[in-house]
Amino acid sequence: MARIDFDEPHCAGHALCNAAAPHIYWLNDDGYCLRPPEHIDESMRAAAVAGAGACPERALTVRDD
Numbered sequence: 001m002a003r004i005d006f007d008e009p010h011c012a013g014h015a016l017c018n019a020a021a022p023h024i025y026w027l028n029d030d031g032y033c034l035r036p037p038e039h040i041d042e043s044m045r046a047a048a049v050a051g052a053g054a055c056p057e058r059a060l061t062v063r064d065d
Contacts, residue, residue, distance in 0.1 A: 001065040002045045004036045004052070010059040017060055021051035025060070039065065 004024075013032045017025035024047055026034045040048050045062065052060035 002040050002042070002048065003038060003063045003065045004040060004048055005061040005063060006033065006036055007059045007061075008033075008035070010057045011055075012057050012059075014056055016054035016056065017051040020054040021047040024048050025051045033059070036060070 011033045013030060015027055015031045015033075017033055018027050024040065024044060025036050028034055036048075040062075048062045052062050
């Protein structure tokens, strides 16, 4: 299992996380990331890392549990 940490105040609404992994990072109507799932299984890890890496504000971090 992996964990996604979301620093919500740092989200600036670029929506690049969603562009990289739309099945993990959902957006609100204004384009800001909604709280992603806290825990993901290994099959989703690569996509979660790609989405987190796409965030220019570094609001998302994927960590091993």
